[in-house]
Amino acid sequence: MCVESAPPPPSRVTRRGVLAGAAALAGTAAALSAAPSMAAAHGRTPGRTAAGSGDLVVEGGTLLDPATGHVTEDAVVVISSGVVRAAGARAKVEIPDDARSLDAHGRWVLPGLVDAHIHLNTAAEAHEAVRNGATSARSGFTNFYQDIAVRELARQAPDLAPRLRAAGVFVTPDLGDTVLADPDLTPLARLKDGVRSAEALRRVVEVNLARGADVIKTRVNERAGMPEQDPLAQVYSYEQLSEVVSAARRGGKGVLCHSYSERGCDDAVRAGIRSLEHGVFVSERTLHDMRRRGTCFTPTLSAIAGLAESSNPVLAERGRMYVPVLKEAVRAAHLMGVPLVAGTDSSGGQIKPIGREVELMHAAGLSALDAIRTATTQAALLLGLQQTVGRLARGFAGDLIVVDGDPLADVSVLKTPLHVVRAGLTL
Template sequence: MCTHDHDALPAPDAALARRSVIAGAAALAGIGLLPASAAAADSRSRAPESAHYKGQPQSPAPMIIEGGTLVDPDTGDAVEDAVVVLVDGRVAAAGDRQSTRRAVASVADRATVVDATGRFVLPGLVDAHVHANALEDARLILSHGATTVRSGSSSFYQDVALAALPRWAPGLSPRMHAAGLFVSPELGDSVLADPALAPLAALSDGVREASDLAYLTRNNVKRGATVIKTRANPRAGLAEQDPLELVYGQEQISAIVAASKKAGVLCHAYSAEGIDGAVRAGVRSIEHGVFVSEATLAEMAKRGTAFTPTLSGIASMADSTDPVLAERGREYTPVLQEAIRAAAEAGVTVVAGTDSFGTDVTPIGTEARWLAEAGLSPLQALRSVTTAPARLLGVERSVGRLVRGAQADVVLLDRDPLADAAALEAVSAVVAQGVLVREAA
């Protein structure tokens, strides 16, 4: 629900050179706090521009995960006593013991073996809306099973820096689809993230004109953003703001979409007018979307616009000590639950996003459970954290399923997610980029 300010972090040193912005963002993200297990990787990847660094990225040892029930979110099928073989950061084989025996034999003498007996084996989960500004944020998100995430923006391009880590330090951070800076009228201290943004600090009414919106969007892409985050309405999680006011209309959002090129635009929106304008402007997904109309849902289905309701975040406002936020939580939650049911019935793709910010991390499995309680079937809830967001991000060939050639991201669950979506909260082990980052004692 974006209860946070995106410019709340301290500004980088004023002497930070333009070509070192990404390195500075990495420093802000807390790379100095690496655990001992990642120290070697850190020592080889501190160069400001890794493209010119002479070292070689790490290659994790092969891994065999055996004995569990392999679940395919795409088909809903399950294979008992299955084996998954991971080699060089990819799935070399996945299936029953007979079909995987050659792959097992090829690495058996050097592979780490994980016993998954009694557990359910899934691809790494996807959280389609997070705000990770530091390594600790990324670690917590990863520990709950989200091995791929889409950023909902950061303050100083920390998400762009985090996106570079998996190649050099596997298992340290989820695969990040970075948004860079929030395309919003008020940039605050985020204007210091890049000297190229200095002209925007002089705008008396903030970043509102189409040419300025396009400039900021293009700068995000230039800095390494692969998705763009903007807004139609203010934040619901700040009591002093009215989340139904219009910030950007269709014409302004169209300028952002046009400048984003191949980067899909996600739009923070609450009001029926704001949501509809964003959809017609061509955004890739609507975030929050509480008061979406039936007509707009029909348009979303027609256009293939996805819906990321962040339901658990909206519902959590009901527990706020602030009476305004508590009332919004109580009012918005049932409306959003109905919107989710209507979206599913209309054929709109519903994807799960927690809107986690900093170390205040909601497990992605919790969001899936909330979506199921709103009306999605267990299989639909499972797809909302696997195949659906993978397609939204354009990585469906490598994320969301455990098939040959897919990324080496695996989650083990203690319960069957095809029977109960709440099982997605029962994460007992996480493999990210071929590295075991969590295993229950």
């Protein structure tokens, strides 16, 4: 069966209806209606501006700038309408007289962290991610466009969800129930071999773009977290991946690719993906190619380590085998200068702290500062947010975390932030 290669209809009614359904599934509409009462219950109303962001002064803490590694003691961060207006030593920062303040004396202050691979299907999951310190994120796909609904929630009520780059639905051979998410995907259910032809691959990408996806997610291998699947089995060829990348590029978007096998990683990188996800058996040759191309590596160490703790013997053995291989790949990538980015691959209602991924990056051989950069400056660059995320400097987003200890001496403090501020609003 053929699928017409014409772009999906740009009907506002179709898009509005599809995304309204996604919002209902994600519970974002209910979260928005409850936002005023939630804010009042948490004492946040006084600092909230009309735009939904906040005014706040964080003072007395030790400020870390991940970009430079510079540390400022007794620092002050001034946030107005959700944006940093000043940050630095107390003597150099003018503090507004009527400012609402957060005392950070004896603590460390860092920019909010970025989780560059997370699956946020509900408003509750999105809120948990923020509370764990991920004030920005990139989706790894959702089955019914829930991440697009979460992105809109974040824009209207930033303290309820991380700033999000949404991926929409997965470009995968078997769409499963995802065909129910969108009338423009339904015809693909009749394809005998699934989403494999150039026309079908383009159609899923184009529908995602029409629904407002910021990035496109695809795969080259089967899944590691499902015991019946072989994560080294390849599901798409270089040519098929190239179709996905080309269709995404025509829409001005990049592609993240779920990859495990050596050949699969190489095919994905050669096809022109923006970032390699998981990448357990990525070869040295492919890492060199990634360095040349500027392809990012999101190893999702915490997700792979989590397999080793599974009660399923197949997954547990898989995790025990994969973790040391992946750590070595991360170490090699870092030494070669491949951009490393932190992502938890959280899903299914279990939201892992992004600080745990930073901790595992450090354990794999990165310095504490370089590990922190994978969840700040480097992740921000991958998401195209380098001018607003990853630092606390004038003009950057008023997103930050306060931790109880020096993260340069002990990165584990990032797993349990004492305070999280999103767009000037304290959670």
